[in-house]
Amino acid sequence: MSSVYIDTDTQVYALFGHPVKHSFSPVLHNSAFKYLNLNYIYTAFDIMPRNLEPAIFAVEMLNLGGVNITIPHKEKVIDFLDELDISAQLSGSVNTVVNRNNKLTGYNTDGPGFTRSLQEDCSFNPAKKTVLIAGAGGAARAVGMQLALSGASAIGIFNRRSEKASELAQKIKESTGVSTEVLPWPREEHPVQQKSLSSFFSQADLVVNCTPLGMSGVAGQMPPLPYHLANPGQVAYDLIYNPRQTRFIKKFKEKGCTAVNGTGMLLHQGAQAFELWTGLSAPLDVMHRALQNYIK
Numbered sequence: 001m002s003s004v005y006i007d008t009d010t011q012v013y014a015l016f017g018h019p020v021k022h023s024f025s026p027v028l029h030n031s032a033f034k035y036l037n038l039n040y041i042y043t044a045f046d047i048m049p050r051n052l053e054p055a056i057f058a059v060e061m062l063n064l065g066g067v068n069i070t071i072p073h074k075e076k077v078i079d080f081l082d083e084l085d086i087s088a089q090l091s092g093s094v095n096t097v098v099n100r101n102n103k104l105t106g107y108n109t110d111g112p113g114f115t116r117s118l119q120e121d122c123s124f125n126p127a128k129k130t131v132l133i134a135g136a137g138g139a140a141r142a143v144g145m146q147l148a149l150s151g152a153s154a155i156g157i158f159n160r161r162s163e164k165a166s167e168l169a170q171k172i173k174e175s176t177g178v179s180t181e182v183l184p185w186p187r188e189e190h191p192v193q194q195k196s197l198s199s200f201f202s203q204a205d206l207v208v209n210c211t212p213l214g215m216s217g218v219a220g221q222m223p224p225l226p227y228h229l230a231n232p233g234q235v236a237y238d239l240i241y242n243p244r245q246t247r248f249i250k251k252f253k254e255k256g257c258t259a260v261n262g263t264g265m266l267l268h269q270g271a272q273a274f275e276l277w278t279g280l281s282a283p284l285d286v287m288h289r290a291l292q293n294y295i296k
């Protein structure tokens with residue numbers, strides 16, 4: 001049975017987020033379902049924050065096989081699930097929900113997907129490295145925790161709402177013992193505070209954008225960083241993959257740094273979600289090709 005024939009047995013999977021128009025997840029998963037002749041389909045629903053609870057209830061009610069969770073629901077969704085895998089407990093965020101006999105379990109595949117992409121796309125091993133993270137939302141939580149578990153020696157976090165950065169820094173330190181530092185989100189009215197960010201930035205081996213600044217919709221924006229201080233030894237990773245080249249990436253490339261977008265992370269976090277849902281090995285080559293063809 002090919003997934004192009006939708007019938008009463010078709011198992012439905014979906015992305016819940018707001019916005020979702022930018023997402024490549026439907027292309028990623030449908031390519032794998034089709035290749036393996038699974039009678040599954042994957043679609044996307046734009047879920048406003050006020051509708052998250054009824055939407056999660058609908059997963060059970062409509063017997064969806066599972067969902068991916070994206071911006072801005074990765075933390076809030078925890079309140080509506082039956083149980084959390086250790087990956088979600090540690091990061092405090094969920095990007096994948098599996099429905100097993102109406103029991104909803106939350107997982108986080110973003111962290112492992114990110115470090116696998118770092119290794120494959122940038123030949124970067126986080127062990128003993130200093131990392132600066134922009135953002136403290138669901139993706140930053142998963143990325144920060146995974147970097148700490150992978151042996152990073154120091155992690156700096158700066159976020160528009162500093163209390164969120166402090167919360168994440170504390171959680172990483174408590175859970176892993178890795179040294180963390182909260183840095184100020186640059187504001188024109190406090191130029192002096194920016195010195196500590198500049199100093200951490202200059203020493204960082206890896207700089208990660210975990211905010212949506214630069215994403216289609218807010219394209220042209222970027223986290224406020226002293227890009228002129230970037231040096232060619234640094235690696236920059238933008239979790240955004242649409243558009244392919246954000247201003248964040250361009251700024252680092254201008255300085256001779258290795259700078260990549262989030263396509264590799266998307267591939268690997270998606271492959272792990274696929275495996276949780278189906279119990280089958282993800283056809284990585286097929287999924288990768290589908291993404292590349294779609295992005296062209």
Ligand code: NAP
Pocket residue numbers: 070071072073074075110134135136137138139140159160161164210211212213215239240241262263265266267269
């Ligand atoms: P989220 O939980 O909503 O967190 C968003 C973060 O960005 C928060 O720290 C928020 O700061 C900050 N932010 C939002 N709008 C901002 C603005 N206008 N100015 C400054 N800061 C702003 O979202 P998320 O799930 O972490 O996703 C973040 C980004 O990563 C999205 O672009 C998403 O598409 C991308 N992502 C990509 C992959 C991949 O596979 N490549 C996986 C996961 C996520 P406040 O706390 O101050 O609100």
